[in-house]
Amino acid sequence: MDDYILSCQDLTVSFKDSEPPVLRGxxxxxxxxxxxxxxxxxxxxxxxxxxxxxxxxxPTEGAVYYRHNKVVGPGRERGVVFQKYALFPWQTVLxxxxxxxxxxxxxxxxxxxxxxxxxxxVGLSGFENAYPQTLSGGxxxxxxxxxxYATGPKVLLMDEPFGALDAQTRYAxxxxxxxxxxxxxRTVIFVTNNIEEAVFLGDRVILMSAxxxxxxxxxxxxxxxxxxxxxxxxxxxxxxxxxxxxxxL
Ligand SMILES: Nc1ncnc2c1ncn2[C@@H]1O[C@H](COP(=O)(O)OP(=O)(O)OP(=O)(O)O)[C@@H](O)[C@H]1O
Ligand SMILES: [Mg+2]
Numbered sequence: 001m002d003d004y005i006l007s008c009q010d011l012t013v014s015f016k017d018s019e020p021p022v023l024r025g026x027x028x029x030x031x032x033x034x035x036x037x038x039x040x041x042x043x044x045x046x047x048x049x050x051x052x053x054x055x056x057x058x059p060t061e062g063a064v065y066y067r068h069n070k071v072v073g074p075g076r077e078r079g080v081v082f083q084k085y086a087l088f089p090w091q092t093v094l095x096x097x098x099x100x101x102x103x104x105x106x107x108x109x110x111x112x113x114x115x116x117x118x119x120x121x122v123g124l125s126g127f128e129n130a131y132p133q134t135l136s137g138g139x140x141x142x143x144x145x146x147x148x149y150a151t152g153p154k155v156l157l158m159d160e161p162f163g164a165l166d167a168q169t170r171y172a173x174x175x176x177x178x179x180x181x182x183x184x185x186r187t188v189i190f191v192t193n194n195i196e197e198a199v200f201l202g203d204r205v206i207l208m209s210a211x212x213x214x215x216x217x218x219x220x221x222x223x224x225x226x227x228x229x230x231x232x233x234x235x236x237x238x239x240x241x242x243x244x245x246x247x248x249l
Contacts, residue, residue, distance in 0.1 A: 004029035005187050006053060006078070006155050010062035013048055021060065022048050024212040030155070035181060035188045039198040039241070040208030041248035046191045047083060049213060050159050053189060054080050066155075076104065079153030081161045083191075085140040087132040087147075093119060094128040096143050100151040118146035121180060138169040145180070155187040162197070174200055178225060195245065199237050200227050210246035217244050 007029040014021040022045040030036050040046050051057035052064055055074045064071040066078065074080075079100075087096050098115035106114070119128055122142040132140055141161050148156055161177075162170045174197060181188055192198055198205045202221050209216045219241060223233055 003031065004065075004067075005032040006030045006064070006066055006189070008053065008059075008062060008064045011049075011052060011059045011064065012061040013045070013052065013057065014060045021212045023052075023059075024214050026062070026213070026215055028206065028215065030187060030189060032154075033185045033187055035190065035201060035203045037198040037202035037205045038189065038191045038208065039195060039205050039245075040191075040193065040213060041210050041246050042193055043248065044208045044210050044246070045213030046193070046208065047159055049208075050080075050157050050189065050191050053155075054078055054157050056080075076151060077154045079148040079151055079156050081141075081144045081148045081156065081158040083159040083161075083163065085132070085137075085144055087140060087143055089132050092129050092131055093124060093135075093143050096132065097146045097150050100147060104151065114150050115146070118150045121149070121183065122146045123176065136169075137165050138173055141165065141173065142176075145177070149180070149184060149186075153186070155189065158188065158190045160191050160193065163192070163194075170197070175226075177201070182225075193248070195238055195241050196229060199223075199234055199241065200229065205241065207241055207244055210248070216246075217241070 009027050011023060011026040012021050013023040038046055048057060052059050055071045066075060094115050097119055098111040101111040101114060119125060122145050124139065124142050144161065162173050165173060190201060199221055205219050205221060207216045219237065227234055
């Protein structure tokens with residue numbers, strides 16, 4: 001696992017001995033600055049897998065490594081964008097984005113400057129003092145992205161960040177995320193149950209099976225950006241991955 005920034009080896013997660021494991025024998029290596037998509041049907045264990053990579057869930061067997069170090073908990077080098085917005089309702093956009101920097105001991109002035117930079121990068125300038133409940137779903141997820149980027153993680157773990165958005169907003173956010181990824185190169189691990197979204201975003205797509213979640217197939221997506229949903233290569237890949245996808249439970 002030498003060249004990988006994040007990897008896992010024979011990862012298995014069981015919650016009850018009487019039931020099949022949620023994840024079984026996952027081995028995966030993620031390259032630095034790669035945009036890796038984890039695709040799988042509902043309930044196949046995507047969130048559990050991402051939580052293991054984040055260090056929020058410990059595996060029953062196997063291990064996760066950040067470079068050469070075994071992951072035993074959350075770490076500053078791994079930032080998470082959650083499936084639900086998970087913003088603090090009592091804090092403004094600025095407060096939410098700056099939040100993680102406080103625990104890193106960054107000065108107030110510097111926190112503000114860093115937060116403002118990412119608020120601008122996600123297109124939320126002018127909303128610094130707004131509270132989450134006054135924002136649309138797309139805007140809340142922009143705050144989630146800015147908050148994750150602001151603490152300067154090397155790896156961003158994103159759990160279906162656009163899953164709750166309408167189709168138009170989702171397309172817009174996918175494009176903006178790619179622009180952000182070009183500007184601020186980081187390793188991104190992006191979870192989705194949407195095949196189109198996976199082929200649109202990923203350098204590589206890992207398809208998981210239904211429970212127990214395993215890696216079923218893996219495809220490199222070599223189509224240059226900006227990608228078109230109607231490009232024949234795009235459609236062929238979409239079709240190929242679709243044919244391999246298990247039904248949601
Ligand atoms: N702490 C837990 N205790 C027991 N079972 C759990 C726990 N966390 C997750 N599970 C089970 O693991 C399975 C996979 O859950 P997970 O949330 O990872 O699925 P998912 O692929 O993210 O689904 P979705 O697409 O709906 O987000 C589910 O059956 C869930 O009930
Ligand atoms: Mg999930």
